[in-house]
Amino acid sequence: MKKTLLILSLLVVLSILAACGGGGSTPAPAAQPAAQATVAQPAAQPVAAGDPAKGKESFTVCAGCHGMDGKGIQGLGKDFTTSEFVKGQSDEQLLAFLKVGRPASDPANTTGVDMPPKGGNPAFTDQQLLDVIAYVRSLQQ
Numbered sequence: 001m002k003k004t005l006l007i008l009s010l011l012v013v014l015s016i017l018a019a020c021g022g023g024g025s026t027p028a029p030a031a032q033p034a035a036q037a038t039v040a041q042p043a044a045q046p047v048a049a050g051d052p053a054k055g056k057e058s059f060t061v062c063a064g065c066h067g068m069d070g071k072g073i074q075g076l077g078k079d080f081t082t083s084e085f086v087k088g089q090s091d092e093q094l095l096a097f098l099k100v101g102r103p104a105s106d107p108a109n110t111t112g113v114d115m116p117p118k119g120g121n122p123a124f125t126d127q128q129l130l131d132v133i134a135y136v137r138s139l140q141q
Contacts, residue, residue, distance in 0.1 A: 048130060050091070055135030058128050061121045065113070070139035076113055080136045087140065094133045095126060 059068070065077030072079035080086055086094065101117040102109050109115070118124040119132075 048127065050127070050130035050132070050134030052131070052134040052138040054128070055131035055133065055138075058124065058132050059135050061119045061124075062132065065115075070136060076111065077115075078111065081139050081141050083140070086136060091130060091133050094136075095129055098129045098132070099126075 059066075059070075062077070065073055066080060067073050067077070070080035078085070089097065098119065099117060101119075102115040104112050104114045118129065124132075
């Protein structure tokens, strides 16, 4: 019984580490390449507005790499407070981006760390992701 509990605990820890991209140590370059501006095509239908207060609650999943204040953690996640990428995308485009993430192998990935689909939480609904988008937009300076 103890061995099973130990194995399950280890699997949970490994899952959390995988969702954060494994904690790569490559520092992020200061500028984002122009290729990063092209993500996914906007959805055919406009999406509903998100709720920043609810988004802040869900953002705890993202905070492991981007910090709860959205200022990023060096070598893990980008700063959302000054992100030209976030400013340049519609909610529909950001929703599409969050749903697929960005692997470290993508030339537009400047951190060298995987951005997992839905931030590593496959249970996130589109509405929860829109709430996160609304929260991220509220952090912008």
